[in-house]
Amino acid sequence: MSVPPDTVSLFDYERHFNDRVDPATRAYIGGAGADGITQRANREAFDRLRLMPRVLRDLxxxxxxxxxxxETLDYPIILAPMAYHKLVHPDGELATVEAAGLTRSWMTVSTQASVRIDEIARRATAPLWFQLYTQPRREDTLTLMRRAEDAGCRALVLTVDAPVNGMRNMEQRAGFRLPPTIAPVNLAGLAPDGFRPARPGSPVFQGMLHAAPTWDTVAWLCGETALPVLLKGILNPADVDPAIAAGAGGLIVSNHGGRTLDTLPTSIDALPAVAAKAARRLPVLMDGGIRRGTDILKALALGADAVLIGQPVLHALAVGGLAGVAHMLTLLQTELEVAMALTGRATLAEIDRSVIHPSA
Known part of the structure; x- marks a missing residue:
């Protein structure tokens, strides 16, 4: 599997991905919540922002x-948690983690990875994080956390914005079903979520939300590990102080790639208020819609310490395997350096709101 020679941007990887992957899998990986308004807006919001350069700076x-x-982060680019990498390549997360290591990139392993965390860790040469979905029984959540700790993960990422799945109509229309050869292997041995009948007329309340995490869950989890716990899915600045009070080590501004509740604000639009409320008390990261080095520059200018990259990882894995993911990450790293040079910013510390044109 080789990268097509006309692949020079993340948009090219997406184009080739759409040509190569079957429609059902494409709908699962790229499927937005409901009408896809938030997912489209994630991208459009970056395009609205204009950069304001400085010239003749010492670079x-x-x-x-x-x-x-x-820990030293060579580039402010971290691989976001994405489920089931084996859907698009037989080596799955093993190819992804090797590509991450080759580009000195950190990777976040999904609870729903298609390869066990200990196997991924054995291939890792750069820091790993582990994304955690809380389980119906606390002892099972602890088991997942201990597996991540034993594998040497450096942080936990608790997804807090998806107590239920969004209405993914694209995926429903395509009839996606997980192949029998692919499974969330890190959940092996844990109790499945027991069915509880909903109240009459209620398909969600009570029946599906009985084990949804709360701020008490966050405080309990933070008290059970020495690892930093980042909360992924923060959009409202009103949630910053409760997160800090519960012991969170970091925040990830995210609307789940537009895959949960549709018509949410874009991540880049929500970022400044969350970062201002955090006031450097803990790191703030963001994801959603990033496809260019200029997008990363804009996110850093508006308050992010780093960004996470999601769907492009699977696009590149499907198109070029290990080499594709490494090439995609190198493209982003190079584009970020070019954007920094052409706006006259020699270090990340020099990237601030003045990089964004006042018309934004």
């Missing part, structure tokens, strides 16, 4: 390196 010691949770 002789330029670097995109920073520090996060006491």
């Amino acid at each position: 002789s010691n330029a670097t995109a390196r920073s520090t996060l949770f006491g």
Whole structure:
């Protein structure tokens, strides 16, 4: 499997992905919530923002390196948790983690990965994080967390914006079903969520939300691990102080890629208020719609310490396997460096709101 020679951007990877992957899988990976308004807006919001350059700056010691949770992050680009990499490549997460290592990128492993966390960790040469969905029984949530700790993961990412799945109509129309050879192997041995009948006339309340996490769950989880716990799915600045009070180590501004509740604000639009409320008390990251190095620059300018990349990882994996993911990440790293150079910012610390044109 080789990368097509005309693949020079993340949009090219998406185009080739759409040509190569069967419609049902394409609908599952790319499927938005409901009418896809938020998913489209995630991308459009970046396009609205204009950059304001500075010229003739000293760039002789330029670097995109920073520090996060006491570790050196060579580029402020982290692989977001994405389920079932084997849907698009037989090596699945093993190819992804090797590509991450080759590009010195950190990777977040999904609870619903199609390869066990310990196997992924054995291939890793850069830090790993583990994304956690709480389980109906606390002892099972602890089991998942201990597996991540034993594998050497450096942080936990608790997804807090999806107590139920969104209305993914694209996926429903396509009739997606997980192939029998692919499973969420990290959940092996854990109790399935027991069915509880909903109240009459209520398909969601009571029947599906009995085990949904709360702020008490966050506080309990933070008290059970020495790892930093990042909360993924924060959009409202009103949730910042409760997160800090519960012991969260970081926040990820995210609307789940537009895959849960439709018509949410875009991540980049929500970012400034969340970052202002956090006021540097803990790291703030963001995901949603990033496809260019200029997008990363804009996110950093509006308050993010780093960004997470989701769907493009699976696009590149489907098109080029390990080499595709490594090439895709290298493209983003290069584009970020170009954007920094052409706006006159030699370090990430120099990227602030003045990078964004006042018309934004």
